[in-house]
């Protein structure tokens with residue numbers, strides 16, 4: 386028979402600029418579009434949390450609801466299955482006697498292992514056609530083989546942006562020939578993965594998933610509000626939707642492609658304004674590409690405590706301190722506000738991520754891979770290479786970041802009050818270092834004292850004391 390093809394949606398949950406979808410349509414055969422909830426994703430790790438937490442589960446459901454709605458409008462649907470992907474997909478290939486399996490190519494070891502197992506278990510009569518789709522620059526177009534990817538992003542960026550064109554995007558399909566199916570499957574309930582009712586109302590993803598929302602966000606951040614024009618100068622802030630694009634979660638699940646963003650920014654440069662901000666946004670997306678290719682060059686070492694240079698860092702790995710950090714109870718408001726925002730919304734600004742990572746590694750002296758695993762669980766925008774290589778960068782390449790100084794520098798008092806309501810009546814200077822309050826007062830607020838107040842923070846602490854002198858009664 387072999388008269389249908391299977392289109393496996395993974396982290397490419399969109400209809401626009403989706404090359405796998407285009408190839409499936411071009412095959413001329415009826416398409417079975419499928420998404421498999423990988424139940425292993427929600428397993429608990431030895432560190433005491435899941436591999437992926439509730440916010441990411443919810444965001445994924447929202448993305449799927451959107452794509453399903455779009456496929457229904459085209460006369461089809463999206464088949465939903467739950468289980469171990471390589472097993473479930475292989476079953477469907479067999480059941481519907483698919484001649485081809487279309488999907489996005491993977492790049493990280495776990496996902497490549499899964500594809501490998503799948504390819505071994507599907508019938509020989511089914512061809513696997515995997516398409517590269519993750520990056521702005523196509524893997525076949527960059528001026529390097531994976532073995533040659535430079536060790537610095539600058540070398541990669543300069544050479545690549547000078548010599549490589551960004552490909553044009555694929556349009557949205559207007560007609561799709563779907564397989565006929567009675568039962569397309571239901572979305573799983575959170576309880577199926579053991580998420581307990583009582584935690585659910587404490588969680589609220591900071592953006593709503595789906596291609597429709599991703600495209601709306603792109604329009605809003607660019608042509609509608611022109612916030613893009615000031616990105617270069619606002620991107621380091623922490624509070625609100627305006628200061629940075631918030632494209633990351635949409636890109637992580639593939640609700641929008643980096644190419645779509647790129648070409649829209651180019652249009653914006655032509656029609657509205659070309660400046661350092663428009664350049665910088667693309668620069669950041671090129672970082673994302675670079676980390677993808679770098680992970681492919683060092684597919685295993687990137688996940689190891691010793692990193693790609695096999696270097697030993699001294700860690701103490703105090704599990705109680707790690708717990709405090711995860712819960713946002715270190716007593717350092719700039720760190721705690723960011724960690725609580727992460728736990729609640731699945732998002733944290735880049736400034737926050739840098740500070741929380743630096744604090745965990747250099748002040749708490751905890752293995753950076755523990756922190757990377759926690760971010761993996763909590764981030765809506767979790768992306769294997771962006772997460773693990775940013776953590777790796779904080780552990781091995783970047784300078785120490787002083788969270789008290791940064792809190793002052795980025796005038797974080799309003800932000801801290803939002804996520805640490807117990808500090809909402811503390812004055813704008815002391816809120817950066819509430820341990821300076823009289824002990825009984827701090828205790829009454831129910832906010833913890835830091836484990837250690839480091840000497841290296843002294844200059845910032847003096848500045849806070851100076852600003853708040855009358856209140857401290859010095």
Ligand SMILES: Cc1cc2nc3c(=O)[nH]c(=O)nc-3n(C[C@H](O)[C@H](O)[C@H](O)COP(=O)(O)OP(=O)(O)OC[C@H]3O[C@@H](n4cnc5c(N)ncnc54)[C@H](O)[C@@H]3O)c2cc1C
Nearest residue numbers: 629630631632633669670673735738766767768771772775
């Ligand atoms: C410790 C740590 C862990 C991180 N983990 C992730 C992760 O799992 N997923 C993720 O997408 N980003 C990660 N980042 C990068 C960055 O913090 C987020 O991409 C950014 O904060 C998302 O918000 P935005 O979309 O508003 O970013 P914007 O500032 O608007 O940037 C636009 C886009 O550029 C890309 N980008 C920006 N900064 C980086 C960067 N440093 N590295 C790679 N890509 C970047 C993202 O795709 C982002 O959406 C991490 C950074 C650190 C320091």
